[in-house]
Amino acid sequence: MRVSLFIPxxxxxxxxxxxxxxxxxxxxxxxxxxxxxxxxxxxxPSFNAGYWDEARExxxxxxxxxxxxxxxxxxxxxxxxxxxxxxxxxxxxTPHETAALxxxxxxxxxxxxxxERLGVTDVGARFxxxxxxxxxxxxxxxxxxxxAPRKLxxxxxxxxxxxxxxxxxxxxxxxxxxxxxxxxxxAMAEVKGGSLARTGCDYVxxxxxxxxxxxxxxxxxxxxxxxxxxxxxxxxxVEA
Amino acid sequence: MSQASTAGAVILAxxxxxxxxxxxxxxxxxxxxxxxxxxxxxxxTILPADVARxxxxxxxxxxxxxxxxxxxxxxxxxxxxxxxxxxxxAADLVATFAADRGWRRVAWHGHETVEPLxxxxxxxxxxxxxxxFDKDALEACDAGITACEAAVAQTxxxxxxxxxxxxxxxxxxxxxHVVILPAVAVAGTLADALxxxxxxxxxxxxxxxxxxxxxxxxxxxxxxxxxxxxxPRELIVVLVG
Amino acid sequence: xxxxxxxxxPKTVFEAEEPHLAKRKFLHDAAEHVRDxxxxxxxxxxxxxxxxxxxxxxxxxxxxxxxxDAASLAKWSAVNRLDELLPRFVGNFExxxxxxxxxxxxxxxxxxxxxxxxxxxARAVIKSKCMTSEExxxxxxxxxxxxxxxxSDLGExxxxxxxxxxxxxxxxxMHVRRDEISDLFGRHLxxxxxxxxxxxxxxxxxxxxxxxxxxxxxxxxxxxxxxxTGQISITENEGNARLTAALPxxxxxxxxxxxxxxxxxxxxxxxxxxxxxxxGQPLTCYNTLYAGPRQAGECDGPEEMHLVLxxxxxxxxxxxxxxxxxxxxxxxxxxxxxxPIFKNVGGFxxxxxxxxxxGSVITPHLRGLADWNHLSGxxxxxxxxxxxxxxxxxxxxxxxxxRRNAAxxxxxxxxxxxxxxxxxxASRPWLFAxxxxxxxxxxxxxxxLPPPLLRAWLATRDLPRPPARSFRSQWRSRP
Ligand code: SF4
Numbered sequence: 001m002r003v004s005l006f007i008p009x010x011x012x013x014x015x016x017x018x019x020x021x022x023x024x025x026x027x028x029x030x031x032x033x034x035x036x037x038x039x040x041x042x043x044x045p046s047f048n049a050g051y052w053d054e055a056r057e058x059x060x061x062x063x064x065x066x067x068x069x070x071x072x073x074x075x076x077x078x079x080x081x082x083x084x085x086x087x088x089x090x091x092x093x094t095p096h097e098t099a100a101l102x103x104x105x106x107x108x109x110x111x112x113x114x115x116e117r118l119g120v121t122d123v124g125a126r127f128x129x130x131x132x133x134x135x136x137x138x139x140x141x142x143x144x145x146x147x148a149p150r151k152l153x154x155x156x157x158x159x160x161x162x163x164x165x166x167x168x169x170x171x172x173x174x175x176x177x178x179x180x181x182x183x184x185x186x187a188m189a190e191v192k193g194g195s196l197a198r199t200g201c202d203y204v205x206x207x208x209x210x211x212x213x214x215x216x217x218x219x220x221x222x223x224x225x226x227x228x229x230x231x232x233x234x235x236x237x238v239e240a
Numbered sequence: 241m242s243q244a245s246t247a248g249a250v251i252l253a254x255x256x257x258x259x260x261x262x263x264x265x266x267x268x269x270x271x272x273x274x275x276x277x278x279x280x281x282x283x284x285t286i287l288p289a290d291v292a293r294x295x296x297x298x299x300x301x302x303x304x305x306x307x308x309x310x311x312x313x314x315x316x317x318x319x320x321x322x323x324x325x326x327x328x329x330a331a332d333l334v335a336t337f338a339a340d341r342g343w344r345r346v347a348w349h350g351h352e353t354v355e356p357l358x359x360x361x362x363x364x365x366x367x368x369x370x371x372x373f374d375k376d377a378l379e380a381c382d383a384g385i386t387a388c389e390a391a392v393a394q395t396x397x398x399x400x401x402x403x404x405x406x407x408x409x410x411x412x413x414x415x416x417h418v419v420i421l422p423a424v425a426v427a428g429t430l431a432d433a434l435x436x437x438x439x440x441x442x443x444x445x446x447x448x449x450x451x452x453x454x455x456x457x458x459x460x461x462x463x464x465x466x467x468x469x470x471x472p473r474e475l476i477v478v479l480v481g
Numbered sequence: 482x483x484x485x486x487x488x489x490x491p492k493t494v495f496e497a498e499e500p501h502l503a504k505r506k507f508l509h510d511a512a513e514h515v516r517d518x519x520x521x522x523x524x525x526x527x528x529x530x531x532x533x534x535x536x537x538x539x540x541x542x543x544x545x546x547x548x549x550d551a552a553s554l555a556k557w558s559a560v561n562r563l564d565e566l567l568p569r570f571v572g573n574f575e576x577x578x579x580x581x582x583x584x585x586x587x588x589x590x591x592x593x594x595x596x597x598x599x600x601x602x603a604r605a606v607i608k609s610k611c612m613t614s615e616e617x618x619x620x621x622x623x624x625x626x627x628x629x630x631x632x633s634d635l636g637e638x639x640x641x642x643x644x645x646x647x648x649x650x651x652x653x654x655m656h657v658r659r660d661e662i663s664d665l666f667g668r669h670l671x672x673x674x675x676x677x678x679x680x681x682x683x684x685x686x687x688x689x690x691x692x693x694x695x696x697x698x699x700x701x702x703x704x705x706x707x708x709x710t711g712q713i714s715i716t717e718n719e720g721n722a723r724l725t726a727a728l729p730x731x732x733x734x735x736x737x738x739x740x741x742x743x744x745x746x747x748x749x750x751x752x753x754x755x756x757x758x759x760x761g762q763p764l765t766c767y768n769t770l771y772a773g774p775r776q777a778g779e780c781d782g783p784e785e786m787h788l789v790l791x792x793x794x795x796x797x798x799x800x801x802x803x804x805x806x807x808x809x810x811x812x813x814x815x816x817x818x819x820x821p822i823f824k825n826v827g828g829f830x831x832x833x834x835x836x837x838x839x840g841s842v843i844t845p846h847l848r849g850l851a852d853w854n855h856l857s858g859x860x861x862x863x864x865x866x867x868x869x870x871x872x873x874x875x876x877x878x879x880x881x882x883x884r885r886n887a888a889x890x891x892x893x894x895x896x897x898x899x900x901x902x903x904x905x906x907a908s909r910p911w912l913f914a915x916x917x918x919x920x921x922x923x924x925x926x927x928x929x930l931p932p933p934l935l936r937a938w939l940a941t942r943d944l945p946r947p948p949a950r951s952f953r954s955q956w957r958s959r960p
Contacts, residue, residue, distance in 0.1 A: 007952050009907075013917040014945060016952035035956045040906075040913040048862065050884030051892075051900035058907045137863035170821050174861025181508075181859050182937035183515045187825040188861065189942070191525075217942030248571075248583035251738065251792045256564045258800035263561055266553040266806060266873045269546045295544035295551065296753060297763065313763060349780070369780040375694045375728055395753060395764040407780035408727035412720050412767075413693075430764075431749035438745070445710060447577070447776050448726070450769040451752075456720040457766050460636035461659055461678040463527040463652065469635055469682055470689060471720020471767065 001031045001118075004066055006074030006083070006107070008209070009041035015209045021232035022075050022110055025123055029114075039065045043090075044082040048175050052090060059087050063099045071117070072107040075232050077139025077208045080109040085142045109139055111207050111231050115148035121155045125237045128158035132201040132226070134192070134215065136208030137170050149207055149231050156234060166195035173214035189218035197224045204228045299394035299428030306393040306426045307479070313396025317454030318467060319475040327353060327420075330478045331360040334385065334418060337476065338363050343382040343416075347373075349406030351387040353420040353480070358385060368410050375409070384414035384472075389440070389449070390433040391426045391477075397453040398477065399433050403446030411452065417472035419452075423481040503832055504855040510830040511859070520656070524824055527655050531818050534761025541763070552754040553873035555747035556809035559708075563799065566708040566741045571790075573711025577773030579786040587617035590791050594619060594700070594733060595626055597787055601731045603628060603698040609715075609722035610634035611702030612650050612812060613735050613791060616834045616847075619700075630700075631692050633721035635685050642669050648828035650835055651759055651814030656827060689721070699725035699783070703736035704811065705751065706788075709744035712770040713788065716755060723767050732774065732783040737791050739799075739808040751811060751872075758871035759813030798846045804879050807842050809872045816866035816876055822859060831856065838866035842879040850883065851891045857883035914953060921947040 003026050007019045023033040043058030062083070066072050074080045084104045091100040114120045133153060139145045153161050172178065172188025179185075193215050196204045204219075204226050206212050212228040219226055300306035314321045324330035334357050338346060348358040349369040358365050366373070366381055378384075386405045388398050398419050400411045411417050427433040430451070437449060456471030467473055514520070539545045559566055571581050582597075584590035598606065606628050614620070620641070623630045632641040636653035640646065642665050647653035654662075662681050666672045672684045701722050705714035713734055715722045726732050742748055756762040775782030798808055817823045817837030828836040833844045833856070841856035857880040866876040888897070906912050924947050931939055938944070 009913070009917075012952040013921060014947055016948050016950065016955055019952040020955070035953070037953055037957070038910050040908070040910055041903075043904075043907065046900040046903060048881065048884070049896065049900060050881070050886075050888035051897065052885050052888070054900040054904040057904045061908055137861070137865075141864035141868055168865065170861050170863035170865065172821070172861055174863070177858070177861050179934040179937045181511070182940060183512045184822060184825055184859060185861070186941040187515045187521065188821050191821065191825070213945070214942065217938070217944060220943040221941060245583075247585050247589060248581075248790075250585060251583055251790070251796065252564065252568065254792065254796035255567065255738070255799060258796050259561065259564055261800075261802045263557070263802040263805040266550075266557050266809075267875070268550050268554075293548075293551070293750070295542060295547035296750065297541040298543060317763075373780065379690055379694055397764055397768075402779045402782055403776075408723070408782045412723040412727060429749065430752060431746055434745045434749055444776070445577075445712065445770075445772045447772050447774060447779060447782055448769060449712075449772075450723065450767055451764060453762070453764040453766050453768070455766075456718070458635050458682055458719050459760070460634075460639065460652065460654055461657075461662060461681055463530055463655060464678045466679045466682040468686065469719035469721070470633065470686055470693075470724055 002070045003031050003033050004069035004072045005033055005035045006039065006066070006072045006079065007035065008074060008076045008079040010213075011075060011209050014213070015230070018075050018209055018230040018232055021230065021236035022073065024236045025114070025232055026073070029118065029120060029123065036065050036069075042079045042082045044079060045175055047082065047086060047090060056090055056094070059090055059100070060094075060096050063087070063096055063103055066103055067099070069106065071113065072103065073110055073113045074107070075110045075207065075230060076210065077109050077136040077143055077145060078210055080107055081138040081142035083107045109143055109145060109207060111149040111152055112143065112145045115151055121151045123152070123155070123235045125235045126157040127234050127237065129202040130160040130162060130200065131203045131205045131234070132162050132164050132196050132199045134171065134196060134204050134206045134211055135167065136206060136211045139207050140168065145207070149205070152231065152235060153205065159234070162199045162201055164195040164199050166192055169195065171211045171214045173210050175210070178214060185214070186218065189214055193218045193222075193224070197226055201226050203234075205231050205234055207231045293429070293431070296429065297394050299392070299432070301428075303423070303426065306428050307423060309393040310391055310396060310426055311479075313393070314454070314477055317396050319396070319454050319477055321477045321479060323479045325481070327356045327480060330420060330480050331357040333478060335360050335362055337418070338383075345381045347378055347381040347384040347410055347414055349386060349410055351404065351406070353387045353422065354385050357420065368406055378409060378413050381414045383416035383418055384410045385418045385420065386411045388419050388421055388425065390436050391421050392428075392430050392433045392451065393426055394429045395451070395453055397430070397451040398475075399437065400450050400452060401437065401446040402448035403441065408448050411450070412471045415468070415472060416474045416476065417452070418476045418478065421477055421479050423479055501852055503852050506832060507830060507855055507859070510832075511826040514827045514830055515825055520827070521825055523658065524656060524827065528818050528824065531761060535757065536761075538757045538761045538763060542757070548750065548754060549871055549873055551750050552871050553809060555742060555750055556811070556872045557806065559742045559747070560739060560799070560805060560808050562743070563738065563741060566743060567738060570706050570708040570711060570741050573708065574706075574713070574773070574788060575711070577711045578776070579711070579773045579788055582787060582789045584789055584791045584793070586793050590617045590735065590789050590793070591619060591622040593789050594735070595622060597731070597733055598623070598626075598628055598698060601698050601785075603731070605692065605696045606630040606698045606700060607692055607696035607725050607729060608632050608700040609702070609717065609725040610637050610653070611700065611735055612647070612834065613702055613737055614700065615646060616793065617735075617791070619735070631689075633689055633693070633725055634717070634719060635682060638685055638689070639665065645829075646834070648836070649814060649817055650812060651817070693724040693728045696729045698731045698733060699729035700733045700735065701725055703734045703740055703788070704755070705748055706736060706741045707745060707748055707770070708741055710772065712772045714748060714752070715769050715771070716752065716765045716767070718766040720767055723769055726769070726771060726783065727781060730784050732771070732786045733789065734787070735789045735791065737793070737795055739795050754871040755811050755813045758815040758869065794847050798843060801846070803882055804842065804846070806874050807839065807879060809874055810839050811872060813871055815869040815871065819865040819869045821861070821863065821865065838876045838880075839874070842876055842883065845883050850887050854883055854887035857887070914951065917951055921951070
């Protein structure tokens, strides 16, 4: 299969290694990856802030960028949810509606794509560490992804997966929320980050670099042990 | 026009105006309900009580199952359940409670399942339905004995009414509520119990129908469960037959 | 006791005299509350047991998701037929011997109730929990007119003594520690100190019994209005509502017009859903249906029953098909119980009658979007509320809808400019790449001299070191 990589704007700028890890895993499984360089951002920041006209502009553009691709795969539950769940709503009643629904049907979150679309759980990775998985809320509740990343992690050699006691709690990132309401956002990081740290894990694995930004930022500031790592990096066999 | 009728007319006009634009049915997760939604708000077919509702908690298919589920639910709710072969045995049982627990005065109402027990109690009794009862006197009673309309296995509830279970206060004011439940009155589900009552009181529903699900309780203090908030601290169900 | 004297002046947090200050107050109170880590832990712990009992009870449903579908359908079909069902309900309620009074707004509702109290020559009034009465500030109005009123629900009673509104619309005093309650009872009722929740409950029980017997008027809310039979349905655990509607001479109930359901069959689904979602119970301890006052042949009950039906801008929500489903709310409180915002900022910070996610959705409709949109902003949109809602209200997406409506009706110039600029950059990949590089290269500087948004981030969190090259640039040079 020819996979079109959907690399969200801040992955592009801040976490390039995650994009490469995605490509490495997919290529190892025999799929070709392409990166359409015209892509920028999915428009979620404006959408979430209520500026839907601006978001619509960005979204309509993205439809064009990914037109004709076989499968669009992104390493962020949040940005994939934007494309799959919110584009059709945002563009409903516009000339782009059909294209939005079409793109939605071809767009997948990385872990979900492996398990649900390709039917793969063991990608041949080894990661000799204790890890805990953090469910990003968009992946969990907009895309209904819960089992896929866990299945993938359980198949990794020498990896010890432990659940935290707040598995369904939000990390408190929420995009602009984290800077407009920093005290609430931080309080949420304390709850989720604290719960993850208590598992005694070496790494917090996530499918959402935005959650990583938040959790890592707080864990690092408070001097706690676990670092965050993207699921794709674990599956690519890369240690941070 | 009076204020009342004007306000009512205005509100109803606002409602009609507001509903001119339809709202889509809620997003469904299951196919069966989706079909019902497609029929539109007036054509709802999912909910009639005669359709089994296989998604709610189980209420049992046979009388034995129903009694078993009810008993288990009542125990979980911290109600007492006792079985008696007939009303005479029930009367003995309740008389023992009265003696063992030191009840001085027990309130009751005239009903074929209650009267035989009341007359055999070894303590003072207070009947509430042969004249206007005195609220203070009822408040001072240690226990109240009532009949019931039905019981609901599914939820562990007892259904009482103001019509045939001694009014509104008897089942809630005394510290202990003893309820006489003929085994045949155990219904499977809430809908079944409501159906039964509707059929029984076809001409006019009693002014109060109450599902009692365990002894009175509160969690208002630190979310810690305490029994006997304002209503009965103890709910004693005597299952007869 | 005629009047529950409050410890402090009744908190006026709700009726912010100057509604435009609501946002500033929210930010201030949230910051304050978040610092109180002991309190936050206390609230988390209090709600900890909720998850266990809810999950246990949900597991007894043969299919919880399908039950949610059915419950949401029942409410959808009722709310979208309100024009037909409400008059049907009223007709049947009056045929049962009750009287209906219509109130377009809070002021009319208060006037009606005060009029009824006058007519009844009420001396003592007992009340059971009713959030709609909080919405219209009924107690304050009654006290102004000289009526002693006592809240009989334990949590509401404690809040009344404390002079505070409810902290959580189902668990009104969940934020109060037992030692505080013991002190409170000591001061007001002269009881000896105790640290047993059971003892404390018994103190309130003993105190209240006299009051039920002596009250001339009982005021309750209503959870459902059954169109088919003209009954009102009241859900409670303590038995105080039962007593309130049993012993006084006059029963007055107050309810929003959206509480109508079509028939008893629908009710038989909604009652268990309400109890399970809200508190993990199979059914709340007392679920009572009232059809008018005492009937001939019944041995007790009130001589009169009145029902005040309140609009108070509910019809405005009804007129918005997108958010009409927020009128499906059965006030179970589940969305609050699972909400990380609620758990971290506490109930009072909202400054609203209805706290938590559903409050953040409906308050802008009830009290003005311009002043209350910040509640929609104060969410990470995690969606825990929507997952918990037994009637499938699209709660967290409605927060998005409120944000969109606010950006349309009262956009902040600066924000609009920011988003326009962003759209401009995002539409030009070269500009986007160049902009990204500038940000990466200057991040070290920005950390030293941070602009306000970055400062807010850096106060509690680190930022990763930006990579030298972006993904797009590295991909281009990939072998
Ligand atoms: S919105 Fe849903 S979860 Fe929240 S109180 Fe209402 S019914 Fe319950």
